[in-house]
Amino acid sequence: MPGIVRTKVRAALRRPDRTPRTAPLTPEETEQRALLLRLMSLLLQYPDAGLTAARPVLTATVGALPPSPAAGHLAEFTDWFAGQEPDALERHYVEAFDLRRRSSLYLTYYLHGDTRRRGMALLTLAQRYRAAGWDTDGGELPDHLPVVLEFAALTGSGKGEAPLRQHRRGIELVHRALADADSPYRHVLAALITLLPPPTEADLRAVAELAAQGPPNEDVGLDPYGAGEFAPPGAFVPPEQAPPTFVPPLTTPEGHR
Numbered sequence: 173m174p175g176i177v178r179t180k181v182r183a184a185l186r187r188p189d190r191t192p193r194t195a196p197l198t199p200e201e202t203e204q205r206a207l208l209l210r211l212m213s214l215l216l217q218y219p220d221a222g223l224t225a226a227r228p229v230l231t232a233t234v235g236a237l238p239p240s241p242a243a244g245h246l247a248e249f250t251d252w253f254a255g256q257e258p259d260a261l262e263r264h265y266v267e268a269f270d271l272r273r274r275s276s277l278y279l280t281y282y283l284h285g286d287t288r289r290r291g292m293a294l295l296t297l298a299q300r301y302r303a304a305g306w307d308t309d310g311g312e313l314p315d316h317l318p319v320v321l322e323f324a325a326l327t328g329s330g331k332g333e334a335p336l337r338q339h340r341r342g343i344e345l346v347h348r349a350l351a352d353a354d355s356p357y358r359h360v361l362a363a364l365i366t367l368l369p370p371p372t373e374a375d376l377r378a379v380a381e382l383a384a385q386g387p388p389n390e391d392v393g394l395d396p397y398g399a400g401e402f403a404p405p406g407a408f409v410p411p412e413q414a415p416p417t418f419v420p421p422l423t424t425p426e427g428h429r
Contacts, residue, residue: 197329206325207233208242208367213321215249215360216277219261227254245363252356268357274349274383275357279335280315282342285387297335304331317343321364333367340368344379 197205211234217223231250237243253261269277280297284290297314301307304327312319320339324332336343347361371379 202328204238205329205367208237208240208246208363209321209325211246212360212364213318213325215246215253216318216321216357219253219258219265221258224258224261241366242363245359245366249356249359249363252359264355265357268350268353268355272349272353273386275346275353275355277317277346278313278315279317279320279339279342282345282382282387283339287388289388300331300335315339317346336364336368340371341375341378341382343368344371344375345382348379348383 211230214223214226214230227250231254234243234246234250237246256264269275273281280290280293284293294314297320298308301314301323304323306323306326308314308319314320315335320335324336326332343361343364347358347365350358350361
């Protein structure tokens with residue numbers, strides 16, 4: 173074995189293993205985590221008549237969750253959500269997510285901006301869903317956060333949550349933007365962040381740079397989703413709101429899945 177190779181091998185053996193190690197989730201923890209992710213997916217969808225009608229069940233389901241930081245954040249949100257008039261909820265949702273590019277729910281935008289690479293990222297994400305045997309029904313783009321959350325809830329914390337981990341920086345930026353706007357939706361993003369690995373120093377630097385400069389830009393490919401801080405007002409027209417991604421049947425807290 174050449175000397176330089178031996179040196180590298182010895183250095184690798186001495187190097188501490190920095191891979192995060194956590195105990196496997198119990199079946200009960202796996203079920204609760206999936207329920208949390210599904211609740212986040214529902215609560216981040218457009219508050220149409222079906223979702224607003226389900227508010228009592230959603231609030232009761234959140235209230236019945238075992239105590240955790242994520243459950244606490246969701247309870248903060250549902251306290252507000254349950255008390256709003258339907259038309260006020262709709263206006264707030266559009267203002268929070270469709271008119272501000274820093275809090276758009278389309279995650280690949282933060283990683284790739286308006287470039288050709290974003291189209292490839294969307295295709296890769298759609299292929300990941302199909303490979304797992306999941307059909308999104310085409311109601312939304314595959315990078316829409318409620319879609320990504322539903323996939324994670326159905327598929328599990330390994331491959332299912334991989335897209336969330338990949339887009340952790342974008343999720344962090346959305347949370348900061350919602351907090352800056354004092355939107356109650358910040359609590360749903362805060363709940364999600366408690367389930368993700370802690371941000372690295374590189375993550376924090378990237379989020380600060382993204383907030384200051386915006387994502388990459390290339391005037392071809394997909395249209396962006398909503399004008400806002402990254403572009404002059406009125407530069408883009410938000411897309412028409414798509415139907416909810418997936419609304420599973422909800423039961424009482426005693427019988428929820």
